[in-house]
Amino acid sequence: MKKLMSFFIAIVAACLLLTVGIKRLESAQGDSSAKTLNLFNWGDYIDPALIKKFEKETGYQVNYETFDSNEAMLTKIQQGGTSYDLAVPSDYTIEKMKKEHLLLPLDKKQIKGLGNIDPSFMNKSFDPDNRYSIPYFWGTLGIIYNDKFVKADQIQHWRDLWNPEFAHSIMLVDSARDILGFSLVKNGDSMNTRSRAQVTRAKDDLDKLAPNVKAIVADEIKMYMIQNEAKIAVTWSGEASEMLSNNSHLHYVVPTEGSNLWFDNLVIPKTAKHFKAIYAFLNFMLRPENAKQNALYVGYATPNDKAKALLPKDVRNDKQFYPPTDTIGKLQVYEDLGLKTVGMYNDLFLEFKMHRS
CATH class of the missing domain: 3.40.190.10 (Periplasmic binding protein-like II)
Incomplete structure (x- = not known):
């Protein structure tokens, strides 16, 4: 009887070990x-x-x-x-x-x-x-304008944002890479540049844009544009799609000289x-x-x-x-610039925000 009990215990132990082994194998x-x-x-x-x-x-x-x-x-x-x-x-x-x-x-x-x-x-x-x-x-970075206040031919390129007629009229999405990015494109530079001189020049140009900037915001940008509280905005196509579906006066433009393709x-x-x-x-x-x-x-x-x-x-x-092929060909995909360069972008963007406040 003891032998039988010992055999039974051994069988149970073996089954337990097998179960544990299977579990570990499944986990692996x-x-x-x-x-x-x-x-x-x-x-x-x-x-x-x-x-x-x-x-x-x-x-x-x-x-x-x-x-x-x-x-x-x-x-x-x-x-x-x-x-x-x-x-x-x-x-x-x-x-x-x-x-x-x-x-x-x-x-x-x-x-x-x-x-x-x-x-x-x-x-x-x-x-x-x-x-x-x-x-x-996929999508793009572009410009939204309200045709109640802005004519289509007034806002087709990044440089148009600097028009003095748009004083206190522009909403910017709160994103260092994107906002410095469109300023870089305006100057003919890469949105992925690691050149401090080029990024600094883009930031200096943003300082000149400051009188036209109404606010730098995040999700609130949709509300402002849908409710006709701003004439122009710079944001992403996905956000733009939602805005346009809620306000027939809004239009989205991807400047032909280039922008971000995400x-x-x-x-x-x-x-x-x-x-x-x-x-x-x-x-x-x-x-x-x-x-x-x-x-x-x-x-x-x-x-x-x-x-x-x-x-x-x-x-x-x-x-x-769905921009035409020639426009897509000029769009740039963001690269991982590394902590040091991203830090430079963030610092210069912060300087711009402090400059306009």
């Missing part, structure tokens, strides 16, 4: 079979109906968490407390994440529909050969666990009908060529948000 392999997807995205940056559709089609449950800046997203992933399966950083942030080894390369053999993406939006400097990222949405992208953080769910979701979002639905909900420009073809004619032919 990422537990890719779990019916879960942890998605880390900007706020209200996907049609909720698409998430429900994906869950119904695949059986995966999407846990959706949001962030409000690239920096907040990066910090959360650096800390590693949460195992996000997919995140949506912007272009220059991907460079940072690659340098810090925070991303896993894409297994393109598992991806269907990558050919739907416009080739001109692939193989960008922040991720050559798209080893780590898939374009999600991308938000789907990437796989190194802490990802649910790989079957990840590739199911990527393939789902690459399907033209789903990318089209998402573009109509979010209001940003889709990089999915086949999805764009499905959009209403007035949307896909809107040059305010």
Whole structure:
């Protein structure tokens, strides 16, 4: 009897050890079979109906968490407390994440529909050969004007902002790279310059613009423009889209001499666990009908060529948000300039804000 009991205990112990071993193996392999997807995205940056559709089609449950800046997203992933399966950083942030080894390369053999993406939006400097990222949405930095106060031919170029007629009329988005950036473009310099002399000259020109600046703000810029409380604003196309949909007197211009071209992208953080769910979701979002639905909900420009073809004619032919090829060719994607250079931009931008106060 004792021998039988000892044998039984040994069997139980062996089973426990086997269970622990399997659990550890699953953990090491990422537990890719779990019916879960942890998605880390900007706020209200996907049609909720698409998430429900994906869950119904695949059986995966999407846990959706949001962030409000690239920096907040990066910090959360650096800390590693949460195992996000997919995140949506912007272009220059991907460079940072690659340098810090925070991303896993894409297994393109598992991806269907990558050919739907416009080739001109692939193989960008922040991720050559798209080893780590898939374009999600894209947009520009531009000028919004209200036709109740400003004629179209008055505000087509960055230099037009310096017109004395626009005294105390311009809202600027609170962003060092963007505001110094358009001043750099006006002077024929790169938005990614590391030259202190060029950035200082751009800042000095902004000091001359100060009498025309009504305020430097963040999200409030939408309210000001929608309610006709400012004549002109400098902001991003996504913000502009929301403003234009709420005020028919507003128009968006991307200066033909150049501006910023930005991308938000789907990437796989190194802490990802649910790989079957990840590739199911990527393939789902690459399907033209789903990318089209998402573009109509979010209001940003889709990089999915086949999805764009499905959009209403007035949307896909809107040059305010789908600029012509010659304009796109002059747009610049932000690069990761490093802490020292970014610090220089931030310091000079702060000087400009203090100058106008």
